Amino acid sequence: MRESELHLEHALNSVTLIHDIRAVLSSAPGGRED
16 A cells, blocks of 8 residues: 555544544533534
């Protein structure tokens, strides 16, 4: 795998992780909204 592809995959994984964390925080009681 090329290095650029590895960076892209890592970026996508980070975005997915952040999205999951935001979803959990927003659904948690007392979660603040932007």
